[in-house]
Amino acid sequence: MSVPFSEKMIVASEDDVMLARRTVRLLAESLGFDPFTAAAITTATSELCRNVWVHAEKGTALVEQIGSNGRTGIRVELRDEGPGIAEIDRVLSGGQRHGGSLGLGLSGSRRLADEFRIETVVGRGTVVTVVKWKRPT
């Protein structure tokens, strides 16, 4: 049996964002995700990595293959020590019209993911976790 994929990547440049989303796309394809589910987790990763790079300058992305009750999934955790997000509820609900680029990235990622969790402290940083499960075939 192969060891589940797990890789921690630096997110501090546009190249890093590209690398992280390519990694997630390849992982999704190798695990047999359907194209729509693969696009959802790849796009969510792109949004969240860009938020780290643009708003916090640098952080890390932990990309992992996970399993639970016979299901296979991909978990991506973005961690930064940036400015944090004030009024997180408003930003999350705001979407395109009210939250700006940060809002659409976050609210969009939440809509694309099966599980979404965010912890943010102003002045300390943000940790966002998204999970996407492979659809049963």
Next chain:
Amino acid sequence: MSAHGSIPVLRIGSTLLASIQVELRDTIADAFQEDILQTIAKTGAAGLVIDITGLEMVDSYVARVLANTGRMAALMGTETVIVGMRPVVAATLVRMGFRMEGVLTALNVDAGLKLVSELIARRHGAGR
């Protein structure tokens, strides 16, 4: 060589056809937007078709740049249609809550060129 040198732009009559065939990073998308607007000004193109068949993934930043490019070209007086959006891209953008407002889309290049020529004809007809 222009910043979007990897994005070929063909001229078909008075319409420009830009085919994006590389994975778009933010800076390339921004450069493409500026270059295509300059090209419109230089050539006096009446129509613009942006073919995104080659894009396997479009996130909110790239989607916004593409929609804005269409709106900017329209503001200059150039009829613009975005064509070739893949099913997974359309599904992902709608699920995210992204609205491609203010820009027309068509299924493929043929449909886009036809729509653009109709829009140009209508504009000329309305001017009489």
